[in-house]
Amino acid sequence: MISHIFFDIDNTLYPKSSRLLKEVDTEISQFVASYLSVSVDEAKKMRQNRGSAYATTYAWLSGEHGFGDIDAYMEAVHPRNIEDFLLKNPDLPRTLKALGRRLFVLTNAPIEHALRVLEYLEIDGCFEHIFDLKQNRYIGKPDKDIMKKNVLEAGGTPETSLLVDDMPGHVLSFMEMGGYGLVVDEDGDYEGPLPRIGSVLELTRDGINSLEGSYLAHYGGGSR
């Protein structure tokens, strides 16, 4: 039985069409431009050419340019003016509470950004705990050991846990760890085998119950 649900934040608890995550990307290019003393256009090109060899822009900056202040980086690239992007929706807290499960956040963003978004959307009270990137030693999803540690710390087991996330790779990894998974795919462009929803607003208690009987939801389409 699914007793614990873990939610990603960005492009999951708010829609991709809000463009908040796009703004983070813009801020990252501005940060790179200022750190390397190049134009923003040049920074974008460098991120594409060199940065793409690394998991994150931060990893590239620290690997090739000696940058080491991850807290300053995280602080700089996460916008404060989230109200310019996000819309409050009273259906969101209602939907989450109606699920009747223990809810947690599992995000690769820092806690400051997580709290800013959750408080603005008025859903901070819906979650028992936020597992953020700092707590997860800047490794985070899709690392299976990290995710399993989070699940156990939340008092659950993989077999009783569900991850709701817009990144299919994170969802698949969570399933391979033994959990249930659900991809949030606003544009309908995900073509893989994992169960999907267009928005977290579609989540219902019955919908979660039906995942429990779904082989696909548990085993990632047999790719385990």
Ligand SMILES: [Mg+2]
């Ligand atoms: Mg996300």
